[in-house]
Amino acid sequence: MKHGFPAGTVRIKSRIESYEDLGKGQGVCATLSDGTKAYGDVLIGADGVWSQIRKVMHGLGDGAGGFAASGAAGGALDDAEARKLAQDTVRIAAKADRRFSGFTCYAALAPHRASNIEDVSYQILLGEKKYFVSTDGGGDRQQWFALIREPAGGFDDEPTPENPNPKLTRLRKEFSDTVGDADGNVWDPFALELINASDEADIKRRDLYDGAPLLATLDPQRMLSPWAKGAAVLCGDAAHPMMPNLGQGGCQATEDGYRLGQELATVTHTRDVTGALGKYSRVRVIRTSIVQGFAQLGSDLLVDFDLMMTIPILGPFFLTMTQLSMPWILRFLYTPEF
Ligand SMILES: Cc1cc2nc3c(=O)[nH]c(=O)nc-3n(C[C@H](O)[C@H](O)[C@H](O)COP(=O)(O)OP(=O)(O)OC[C@H]3O[C@@H](n4cnc5c(N)ncnc54)[C@H](O)[C@@H]3O)c2cc1C
Numbered sequence: 173m174k175h176g177f178p179a180g181t182v183r184i185k186s187r188i189e190s191y192e193d194l195g196k197g198q199g200v201c202a203t204l205s206d207g208t209k210a211y212g213d214v215l216i217g218a219d220g221v222w223s224q225i226r227k228v229m230h231g232l233g234d235g236a237g238g239f240a241a242s243g244a245a246g247g248a249l250d251d252a253e254a255r256k257l258a259q260d261t262v263r264i265a266a267k268a269d270r271r272f273s274g275f276t277c278y279a280a281l282a283p284h285r286a287s288n289i290e291d292v293s294y295q296i297l298l299g300e301k302k303y304f305v306s307t308d309g310g311g312d313r314q315q316w317f318a319l320i321r322e323p324a325g326g327f328d329d330e331p332t333p334e335n336p337n338p339k340l341t342r343l344r345k346e347f348s349d350t351v352g353d354a355d356g357n358v359w360d361p362f363a364l365e366l367i368n369a370s371d372e373a374d375i376k377r378r379d380l381y382d383g384a385p386l387l388a389t390l391d392p393q394r395m396l397s398p399w400a401k402g403a404a405v406l407c408g409d410a411a412h413p414m415m416p417n418l419g420q421g422g423c424q425a426t427e428d429g430y431r432l433g434q435e436l437a438t439v440t441h442t443r444d445v446t447g448a449l450g451k452y453s454r455v456r457v458i459r460t461s462i463v464q465g466f467a468q469l470g471s472d473l474l475v476d477f478d479l480m481m482t483i484p485i486l487g488p489f490f491l492t493m494t495q496l497s498m499p500w501i502l503r504f505l506y507t508p509e510f
Pocket residue numbers: 186187188189218219220221222223224225238239240241242243244245246277279317380407408409410414416418419420421422423424425
């Protein structure tokens with residue numbers, strides 16, 4: 173992207189602190205964290221679940237925005253930042269209307285060819301209060317996520333000479349394939365195969381948050397045009413953070429970008445920008461809210477699935493309905509025109 177524009181157009185490591193709408197057709201002025209001002213016809217807030225742009229747009233007040241990337245590839249840069257972030261996000265979430273999912277997530281891309289790669293490219297190991305997801309990362313690498321149910325704000329011990337790898341130590345206990353975990357459950361050895369193939373420094377941890385589908389809001393401006401106001405607009409996790417259980421957060425962000433491009437392509441004068449952004453927002457909100465809702469449901473039910481199946485009538489009914497509706501759900505997910 174950087175090379176497709178004249179030198180100096182694309183600036184990295186530029187955090188937006190706030191922005192001001194300059195009036196119809198006049199664009200926006202964004203203030204960066206180094207104090208400089210940047211002017212533009214449109215401001216696209218694709219700044220993740222703790223979006224500063226959303227904070228300003230929705231008038232959320234102090235402390236409702238942050239700087240953490242939260243997507244699959246995101247997380248803190250190092251363990252010290254991860255510890256700070258774990259605490260910060262508890263505070264930001266309370267002010268920013270974000271919902272803690274109940275899960276903390278450890279993730280890494282292991283430089284390892286999985287022993288079952290010829291047969292399985294995506295796998296979930298389900299357990300009590302936690303689950304382990306792995307997927308082919310290409311080029312003899314395997315991406316894995318370990319989601320563990322626990323309160324928000326937790327962080328790992330600092331390394332000591334006795335325990336130089338606290339994250340690995342914890343994960344080896346949580347997914348033990350010999351003595352079992354704290355609940356006595358013995359795990360399939362595949363989880364440890366990937367955990368043991370990862371370096372402590374490559375394992376990132378973050379608590380997972382999402383946001384209630386925006387149609388649930390009572391704010392009239394947000395209902396009318398949830399992710400657009402003036403010349404500013406929200407995309408991706410900033411607009412609709414969702415649980416990773418459908419693998420759709422990044423997909424929906426990509427669809428947002430495509431749809432936004434279509435709407436902006438119709439603009440011939442800057443005074444038309446507001447209308448185009450509003451249309452994008454209205455077109456995208458229903459689909460993304462449905463996907464968000466399904467992802468939330470999937471996350472909430474996954475580790476309690478066995479328990480739910482023990483409820484007479486309701487359990488088997490839910491299972492049958494899930495099986496019957498799955499082809500339609502998948503069709504919906506993979507058809508962006510819906
Ligand atoms: C465990 C896990 C597994 C996932 N698996 C999948 C999957 O299989 N498929 C899928 O489609 N999705 C998946 N997702 C979701 C996906 O990662 C996110 O939905 C996606 O990354 C969202 O992209 P984004 O650009 O909106 O936000 P982010 O990826 O969070 O990026 C936001 C960016 O904005 C920057 N930023 C933040 N604040 C500011 C600021 N004030 N000024 C300037 N820049 C700022 C951040 O540094 C970051 O670079 C997964 C998520 C998780 C947590």
